Amino acid sequence: xxxxxxADVEVGTELPEQTYRVRRSDLVRYAGASGDxxxxxxxxxxxxxxxxxxxxxxxxxxxxxxxxxxxxxxxxPGAIVEYGVRFSAPVVVPDDDKGTELVVGGTVTKKLDxxxxxxTITARCAGAKVLARSTAVVRLA
Amino acid sequence: MAINPDYLxxxxxxxxxxxxxxxxxxxxADAICDPNPLYRDPDRAREAGYADVxxxxxxxxxxxxxxxxxxxxxxxxxxxFSRVVHGDQRFRYSRxxxxxxxxxxxxxxxxxxxxxxxxxxxxxxxIATVSGEHVVTSVNMLVVxxxxxxxx
Numbered sequence: 001x002x003x004x005x006x007a008d009v010e011v012g013t014e015l016p017e018q019t020y021r022v023r024r025s026d027l028v029r030y031a032g033a034s035g036d037x038x039x040x041x042x043x044x045x046x047x048x049x050x051x052x053x054x055x056x057x058x059x060x061x062x063x064x065x066x067x068x069x070x071x072x073x074x075x076x077p078g079a080i081v082e083y084g085v086r087f088s089a090p091v092v093v094p095d096d097d098k099g100t101e102l103v104v105g106g107t108v109t110k111k112l113d114x115x116x117x118x119x120t121i122t123a124r125c126a127g128a129k130v131l132a133r134s135t136a137v138v139r140l141a
Numbered sequence: 142m143a144i145n146p147d148y149l150x151x152x153x154x155x156x157x158x159x160x161x162x163x164x165x166x167x168x169x170a171d172a173i174c175d176p177n178p179l180y181r182d183p184d185r186a187r188e189a190g191y192a193d194v195x196x197x198x199x200x201x202x203x204x205x206x207x208x209x210x211x212x213x214x215x216x217x218x219x220x221x222f223s224r225v226v227h228g229d230q231r232f233r234y235s236r237x238x239x240x241x242x243x244x245x246x247x248x249x250x251x252x253x254x255x256x257x258x259x260x261x262x263x264x265x266x267x268i269a270t271v272s273g274e275h276v277v278t279s280v281n282m283l284v285v286x287x288x289x290x291x292x293x
Contacts, residue, residue, distance in 0.1 A: 030172045038223070058227070059227030059230065060199055063199050071198065077179060077180075082233050082234065
């Protein structure tokens with residue numbers, strides 16, 4: 001099922017960059033599905049009270065979008081051996097119909113044994129790096 | 142309000158096994174806007190070598206949240222949930238969760254530290270089937286933001 005062959009991948013191979021839109025309604029739906037009802041993800045009042053610029057996306061929503069870059073590339077989500085991110089800046093989601101945009105990219109940065117590679121992931125929103133030190137270890141065909 | 146350092150090493154277990162269902166996987170996949178058929182179509186999942194539909198890689202956070210939720214709800218821990226933001230998240234997989242799995246989740250507080258006016262709480266959640274097969278480990282670092290954010 002994994003469509004990417006280890007032999008075809010080199011250090012420096014880039015995954016196709018993707019742009020994902022994030023709206024308030026996405027956060028409401030994600031809150032319900034994940035069970036994370038922290039009000040900073042739906043209430044501007046609470047978000048500002050704790051010093052945030054406004055409602056921010058769940059970090060896990062951003063991580064899920066970045067993960068999709070990997071799973072869409074590799075074909076089989078079960079090929080991911082390890083996946084870790086650091087949330088380095090908040091994704092502020094305005095209360096309008098447009099929301100904001102996440103731009104996600106990835107580069108193969110290491111080839112390991114056992115057909116595994118390390119993909120380093122980048123994610124930007126409104127010019128800020130919202131993920132740092134983010135990598136996935138993926139087992140290829 | 143400071144996190145109680147005596148809670149380092151504290152363990153939280155789910156009161157009963159969590160049952161992974163097709164409906165919940167689909168709901169989660171819809172919520173992350175991911176149309177992958179392996180999250181929805183049992184036939185496609187079987188063709189790919191799985192017993193049933195599989196869950197997206199970040200789905201195990203639901204179980205990690207249950208463990209974190211128990212810790213967060215513990216008044217003696219002293220955590221102010223509205224000041225919590227997610228710092229780091231890591232998953233180590235033996236395989237994807239799939240519909241039909243009945244799993245346990247054991248969450249351990251593995252780190253409590255203060256840094257620059259903020260506090261950090263690390264929670265390790267081991268997710269295994271009821272028969273003891275490891276599925277995934279989730280390592281979740283939460284940041285409790287100080288009452289007066291830096292720069293203000």
